[in-house]
Amino acid sequence: MKQTEIPQDDSKLKNFTKEVCYVVDDKGAYTTQLSTGWEVKALALQTTWDEVQQRAEAAKQEALQGKTSPLKFFLEIKLMDLPTLAAYTGFWQWQIKRHFNPSVFNRLSEKKMQKYASVFEVSMDQLKKMNVHES
Amino acid sequence: MCMKVEFTHIQSAHCENGVTTNLLKQAGVHQMTEPLAFGIGSGLFYIQIPFLKINNGPAIAFRNMPGAIFKRTCQELNIPVIRKKFSSPQKAQAFLEEQLLTYRRAVGCQVGVYYLPYFPKEYRFHFNAHNIIVYGKEADTYFVSDPVMETVTTLSAYDLQRVRFAKGALAPKGQIYFPKGNVVISSEQMKKAIKKGIKKNAFYMLKLPGNIAGVRGIKRTANQIKTWKDTLGLHTAGLYLAQLVRMQEEIGTGGGGFRFIYAAFLQEAHAYLKNDSLLSISESFTQSGDIWRKAAAHAAGIYKGRLSAQADFNLMADYLHQISEIEKEAFTALSKLNPSF
Structure with missing residues (x-):
């Protein structure tokens, strides 16, 4: 990439930092230059986040219909997979899978419920009602 | 008490290159640059790991294993390295403070980005192989040089512990690493x-x-x-x-x-x-x-x-x-x- 071609597009890094890029100057030598971002990359990130939102919304609907517990919704919005949630909560993966069942989830002890709530950074009430707004 | 190790923050394109470059410069390898660290550490790579999914997509990497650039660069230059993982956050913090206060050296830390407060939210995935340098402490605040940021930054003791003990794939386990002593490289x-x-x-x-x-x-x-x-x-x-x-x-x-x-x-x-x-x-x-x-x-x-x-x-x-x-x-x-x- 030539120094003159470096993109200065809008990105989520705005107000946080600019990124260093290695570019070729007019004599063919490498140098570094700061970039505010690249549209192509910003879009890739946006696509990923849109998908996260969609998956979360689908999980929420399933939970509201009683097909699954709220845990799946939180798993999506917190970008976690089962091994990650297991590592943070200290539960086994098979336990978490059991807790996906609404009737099992609703009978969880306060202690276990609290564990999920604190890992997901919500109150117990929010955990049950899934009424969180990701800012 | 305020304690800062003499340290120059140089921004880099990639975190591990930056940590390697900055730590080696501090240890006396004044010639080190980001491209040299990347090349000597044989950092260029490509792999698509079969069957593995990350964030519901293919697991692809364009560079070698996390930690490898620092390891290989030091190895090729015959620079002895100290690298430690910890079972408890308390021990990890004590070791870090000993390095900062007693030995007065800046150290590299492997961290997860999900709970990194100075990162934009959209960049915070459960990616646990980010690298930063900690170079000082004042009261409850650590001075941090994150090579991908334009300037130095800080983390509270709570946040630092949280990112050092992020969990899931490639969990850092408080991993800390640095060149053992000062060296001169011809x-x-x-x-x-x-x-x-x-x-x-x-x-x-x-x-x-x-x-x-x-x-x-x-x-x-x-x-x-x-x-x-x-x-x-x-x-x-x-x-x-x-x-x-x-x-x-x-x-x-x-x-x-x-x-x-x-x-x-x-x-x-x-x-x-x-x-x-x-x-x-x-x-x-x-x-x-x-x-x-x-x-x-x-x-x-x-x-x-x-x-x-x-x-x-x-x-x-x-x-x-x-x-x-x-x-x-x-x-x-x-x-x-x-x-x-």
Whole structure:
């Protein structure tokens, strides 16, 4: 990439930092230059986040219909997979899978419920009602 | 009490390169630059790990294993290294403070980015192989040099512990690392290390068995991309491509999946080794990086929904085939430079 071609597009890094890029100057030598971002990359990130939102919304609907517990919704919005949630909560993966069942989830002890709530950074009430707004 | 180690923050394109460069500079290797650290550490790579999914997409990396750049760069320069993992956060904190307060040295820490407060939210995935330098402490606040940030920053003791003990894949377990003492590296040693780094990188890109890694790995991904539209459907195929682009990019590789840094490395290598072939091979990597960028821009057309034909996926695959060929030729040329240069 030539120094003159470096993109200065809008990105989520705005107000946080600019990124260093290695570019070729007019004599063919490498140098570094700061970039505010690249549209192509910003879009890739946006696509990923849109998908996260969609998956979360689908999980929420399933939970509201009683097909699954709220845990799946939180798993999506917190970008976690089962091994990650297991590592943070200290539960086994098979336990978490059991807790996906609404009737099992609703009978969880306060202690276990609290564990999920604190890992997901919500109150117990929010955990049950899934009424969180990701800012 | 305020304690800061003498430390110069230099921003870099990639976190581990930056930590390696800055720590080695601090230890007396004044010649170190980001491209040299990346090249000596044989950082350029490609792998698509079969069966593994990350964030519901393919697991692709454009660089070697986390931790490897620092390890290999120090190894090639014969610099002894201390690296420690911890079972308890208390021990991890005590060790860190001992290094800062008693030995007055800045140290590298492996951290997860999910709970990193100074990162934009959109960049915070459960990615646990980010690298930062901690270089001081005042009351409850640690002074932090994150190489991908323009300036130095801080973390509270709570936040630092949280990111050092992030959980899940590649959990850092409080991992801390730094060069053991001060060293002086001669230009002869640099030459030797550069040659070794090049040789190893050529090996990793050309000679690893199987077809998941190196230049054959790129071809394998290319062939898979052709089938994605039929096997995954347009929507998921788009997500997979977005993931490819994100891995190519994340923060600061200029879209070229580290290829531009490697090209810069070969130019710097030329200053040491005076072999003119290095300059022309460097141009090959620039070319490869440019095609990676072109491929990413094309992929964006697909995940934006502007392009949707099978021909568009085929073109994407063609780009990757071209890249594979260019890099194969370039690394073959590099491996043939030995031992005469």
